[in-house]
Amino acid sequence: MSKFRKGGKKSVAAITTASLPDIIFMLLFFFMVTTVMREVDLKVDYKPATANQTKKLEDKALVSYIYIGKPLNKKIFGTVPRIQLNDSFAEPEEIRDYIAAKREELKEIDRPKMTVSLKIDKKVEMGIVTDVKQELRKASALKINYSTTEGDPIKAISGY
Amino acid sequence: MAREIQEINAGSMADIAFLLLIFFLVSTTMDTDSGILTKLPPMPEETPDEQVDVKERNIFVVLVNRNDQLLVEGELMDIKDLRVAAKEFIMNPSDDPDLPAKEIVEVEYFGPVEVTKKHVISLQNDRGTSYEMYIAVQNEISAAYNELRDNLSMSKFDVKFENLTGDDNKDKRDAVEDIIPRNISEAEPKNVGG
Numbered sequence: 001m002s003k004f005r006k007g008g009k010k011s012v013a014a015i016t017t018a019s020l021p022d023i024i025f026m027l028l029f030f031f032m033v034t035t036v037m038r039e040v041d042l043k044v045d046y047k048p049a050t051a052n053q054t055k056k057l058e059d060k061a062l063v064s065y066i067y068i069g070k071p072l073n074k075k076i077f078g079t080v081p082r083i084q085l086n087d088s089f090a091e092p093e094e095i096r097d098y099i100a101a102k103r104e105e106l107k108e109i110d111r112p113k114m115t116v117s118l119k120i121d122k123k124v125e126m127g128i129v130t131d132v133k134q135e136l137r138k139a140s141a142l143k144i145n146y147s148t149t150e151g152d153p154i155k156a157i158s159g160y
Numbered sequence: 161m162a163r164e165i166q167e168i169n170a171g172s173m174a175d176i177a178f179l180l181l182i183f184f185l186v187s188t189t190m191d192t193d194s195g196i197l198t199k200l201p202p203m204p205e206e207t208p209d210e211q212v213d214v215k216e217r218n219i220f221v222v223l224v225n226r227n228d229q230l231l232v233e234g235e236l237m238d239i240k241d242l243r244v245a246a247k248e249f250i251m252n253p254s255d256d257p258d259l260p261a262k263e264i265v266e267v268e269y270f271g272p273v274e275v276t277k278k279h280v281i282s283l284q285n286d287r288g289t290s291y292e293m294y295i296a297v298q299n300e301i302s303a304a305y306n307e308l309r310d311n312l313s314m315s316k317f318d319v320k321f322e323n324l325t326g327d328d329n330k331d332k333r334d335a336v337e338d339i340i341p342r343n344i345s346e347a348e349p350k351n352v353g354g
Contacts, residue, residue, distance in 0.1 A: 017174065024177035028184060035188035049295040053302040054194045063193065117193055120291050125226075127287030129294070130348070137203045146295055147195040153296035154239055157228075 036060055044069035044084050049122040050151035062113050064102040069121030081124045092131040099139040117145045196298055218260045220249045220281045226288030239296055246304035252276050269335045284347040308340050
């Protein structure tokens with residue numbers, strides 16, 4: 001008989017699970033602290049362009065998002081690129097109201113620091129982007145961020 | 161007579177915590193948003209502002225057509241070469257009369273320096289240009305400025321420009337920005353076709 005199998009029946013002591021909730025709570029708090037709530041449900045197809053001269057956006061509370069891309073639901077909305085504000089499609093003229101509403105939500109001292117992050121699909125043509133930029137100028141939301149993924153843009157372009 | 165206090169069963173505590181954990185896993189995101197930060201020019205006032213007269217040699221024209229082809233200073237160019245061309249234009253190292261004029265400026269830490277103060281990089285794109293190409297051009301121009309500023313900052317302060325942060329480095333940052341000012345102008349896009 002091997003050295004390890006001694007004796008006949010020995011009851012195995014049950015592992016105590018008393019600390020299990022504590023471990024799970026620890027994980028829970030970790031995720032609560034490090035993550036942020038999802039902003040919107042994406043209704044447009046968004047694949048970011050690549051760039052390597054990027055900066056991180058510091059304070060999420062000061063950022064508003066504008067999405068542009070082809071609608072995900074092609075059967076209903078077609079394939080022309082659309083603008084998405086909050087949870088619905090919008091026309092360029094609606095951006096001014098959207099910016100005004102977002103600005104209203106901020107504290108007065110933070111309003112000049114407001115940044116608009118443009119999340120634009122890489123295949124979108126510049127026409128619609130220009131219209132959006134003109135509207136942002138009219139709304140005097142001048143700090144903008146072209147959201148990108150990290151990478152070499154030249155390689156990304158010659159790749160297709 | 162003291163009644164025996166019953167212990168509360170904590171066995172389901174883990175389940176409750178799991179439930180919360182899964183809720184937060186599903187409803188939150190971790191991704192940090194990064195990208196190219198720029199500032200748009202303010203909307204012009206009603207009165208037409210006086211035409212700024214910029215000499216031909218001080219402008220670096222970058223045109224992108226709807227087929228994503230680059231025309232730089234009147235010549236077709238591959239995007240690979242844009243960064244080098246932009247850097248040469250900004251610095252004008254060989255005092256070329258076709259490249260921007262230099263002026264002597266007194267800068268803190270550096271003393272009198274020759275600066276191509278009035279240079280402008282003018283970007284113009286078609287409404288049909290792809291966004292990817294637009295970002296690539298923006299990126300290359302930014303890269304040209306960043307590399308030049310890094311070089312200057314490394315040679316003088318032994319620190320990369322991007323690491324010159326904080327209030328005590330503000331003077332140094334301003335000095336580098338004085339020597340290599342960032343002048344990018346974006347024209348309203350046209351339907352140039354092509």
